[in-house]
Amino acid sequence: VQLVESGGGQVQPGGSLRLSCAASGFTFSMYGMRWYRQAPGTVRELVARIGSTGSSTNYADSVKGRFTISRDNAKNTLYLQMNSLKPEDTAVYYCYVYLGSNTYWGQGTQVTVSS
Helix, strand or coil: CEEEEECCEEECCCCCEEEEEEEECCCHHHCCEEEEEECCCCCCEEEEEECCCCCCEEECCCCCCCEEEEEECCCCEEEEEECCCCHHHCEEEEEEEECCCCEEECCCEEEEECC
């Protein structure tokens, strides 16, 4: 199983970024996926999750209305569209999958929101 995030970077407040997570080594279309983030000195927090078909989504209150999680099962890829970014969104963002007996994390991608 491999999860590889990309798309992070530095952006000004109010800007946008789109994160991607390329998945391999399992049947992507069968499993729900999640995005987490971790800022320095804090615990890792759940940002958003999506069901296996993409029809169900949930968001942390802190990102609701600004972030959109989606997936392309044909491309085995998970996305996180982040709009109206705030300095408090600065963190390393990770994608995550639970495969019944094991959990897997990507290596993370840094998002920095700063003027």
